[in-house]
Amino acid sequence: MMIVGTAVAAQILNISTARLRVLLMSGRVEGAYKTGKMWLMPLFNGKPIIKPGQRGPAPRWRNPRKPAKTIIHVNSHRIRSNQKHNSQQPVITVKKWCDPTPAKEQEHKTSKTNVYGHEVEIPGGCRVVYRPDSPRCGAKVWIETFYDVRVIAWDKG
DSSP states (O other), X not given: OEEXXXXXXXXXXXXOHXXXXXXXXXXXXXXXXXXXXXXXXXXXXXXXXXXXXXXXXOOSTTSOOOOOEEEEEEOHHXXXXXXXXXXXXXXXXXXXXXXXXXXXXXXXXXXXXXXXXXXXXXXXXXEEEEOSSSOBTTBSEEEEXXXXXXXXXXXXX
16 A cells, blocks of 8 residues: 655646645545645555545525415404495405515514405415414414415495
8 A cells, every 4th residue: 555645646636736635624535644734645546535525515596485475364354344334345455475484473574565355366276274373463364375366356436
């Protein structure tokens, strides 16, 4: 078994000495050891053995941002007001939530705009949520969807 320094090992591996020093510092060269300021590596079948690496941190571009969630709920206060005053105010509220935090933390956050309407069209899938213990905006039942919805308000004329 022959032992060589960084310059010879880098030439054998056909890489730069700087790259070989990075491999040495990360412990990827098998059997390598440091004597003073010099690295020494054993050769196996004429070459140093390089262990496979972890290939860097997990890529962030593969974890796409969660799409904004659209929340639809019925405003019971407006329903009672419509019955009391014999009016036709829109009672369906649509909010867009852009925060990926859990629902318990979101209950205190409010959207900047509410869109009220008489009808809502949901083009894709949705789910109806009932949570009496952790209401969102006072609502205990609401509809969630990741699709853009169309809100329809009736004309008063």
